[in-house]
Amino acid sequence: MAEKNEKVAVHASPRPRRQAGEDAFAPIVDIYQLEDGTTVLEAEVPGATADKVDVRVDKGVLTIYADGRLSDPPKDYACTYQGFCGVEYFRVFALSDEVDRDRIEATISNGVLSLRLPRAAAARTRKIEIKPG
Amino acid sequence: MATFRWPVGWDPFAGLRHVQRELERLTGRWPFSESSGLDGGGFPPVNVLNGPDEILVQCEMPGLRRDDIDLSITGETLVIKGRKQSAADETTVTYQRRERPFGDFTRTIVLPDSVDAARIEAKLADGILTVRLAKSQAAKPRQIPVK
Numbered sequence: 001m002a003e004k005n006e007k008v009a010v011h012a013s014p015r016p017r018r019q020a021g022e023d024a025f026a027p028i029v030d031i032y033q034l035e036d037g038t039t040v041l042e043a044e045v046p047g048a049t050a051d052k053v054d055v056r057v058d059k060g061v062l063t064i065y066a067d068g069r070l071s072d073p074p075k076d077y078a079c080t081y082q083g084f085c086g087v088e089y090f091r092v093f094a095l096s097d098e099v100d101r102d103r104i105e106a107t108i109s110n111g112v113l114s115l116r117l118p119r120a121a122a123a124r125t126r127k128i129e130i131k132p133g
Numbered sequence: 134m135a136t137f138r139w140p141v142g143w144d145p146f147a148g149l150r151h152v153q154r155e156l157e158r159l160t161g162r163w164p165f166s167e168s169s170g171l172d173g174g175g176f177p178p179v180n181v182l183n184g185p186d187e188i189l190v191q192c193e194m195p196g197l198r199r200d201d202i203d204l205s206i207t208g209e210t211l212v213i214k215g216r217k218q219s220a221a222d223e224t225t226v227t228y229q230r231r232e233r234p235f236g237d238f239t240r241t242i243v244l245p246d247s248v249d250a251a252r253i254e255a256k257l258a259d260g261i262l263t264v265r266l267a268k269s270q271a272a273k274p275r276q277i278p279v280k
Contacts, residue, residue, distance in 0.1 A: 028232040030220040041222050046195040046260030073182050080245045083178035084193045111195035111260015
């Protein structure tokens with residue numbers, strides 16, 4: 001079976017469509033930069049699918065919300081051991097000016113939300129030519 | 134302001150390290166301990182639910198693909214092991230923040246009832262592994278008529 005890698009829409013609007021519940025958890029993330037200056041952010045949101053994720057950019061603020069809640073098991077199932085429960089995820093980041101906010105892409109696969117934050121053209125390293133004087 | 138300098142050869146954390154070693158010995162590294170590896174044996178987090186006809190085991194393993202997981206059963210003991218890959222090769226990228234753990238993991242789960250090893254179904258979706266183990270005939274509840 002092919003692995004799912006679904007695209008997630010990135011919204012630019014100030015008010016979140018879904019408010020995080022009071023018991024939302026901050027998902028753990030890895031943030032790294034590729035050689036071309038693109039920043040990649042990966043957040044662990046197990047249980048969430050593309051339709052349960054909300055990624056929002058408003059000026060310099062990136063807001064990630066994901067609903068990873070699991071459906072309840074049948075009532076006659078006794079709980080022998082509980083190590084986790086599906087939760088809502090919510091985390092906010094400040095974006096630097098170097099990020100091109102209009103070209104942010106988001107995908108989700110295997111419970112990991114992956115964001116590509118390309119570097120703005122103006123922020124790219126430009127070699128300065130030294131003219132003979 | 135005076136600068137305090139430790140005498141050469143004196144390790145102020147020696148006592149703490151000794152305690153840490155003792156704790157590691159008791160919880161992680163011994164042959165009779167139940168699990169080892171990532172998160173001191175706590176990965177992946179599991180739920181075990183006991184239904185009338187089956188046992189349901191759920192594991193939270195985001196970022197893992199089917200090939201990364203090794204699932205096996207021996208009697209009433211389910212063993213989940215594998216390797217959680219790191220997000221990217223650290224020689225080609227620059228990490229700014231690294232919170233996601235990675236590495237080998239092994240988790241041993243003793244099931245509450247005996248199961249039929251031929252009727253086990255495991256599905257991985259959205260980072261959650263769901264294992265359904267049908268109970269063996271002997272483990273199913275049976276009504277006893279009272280005369």
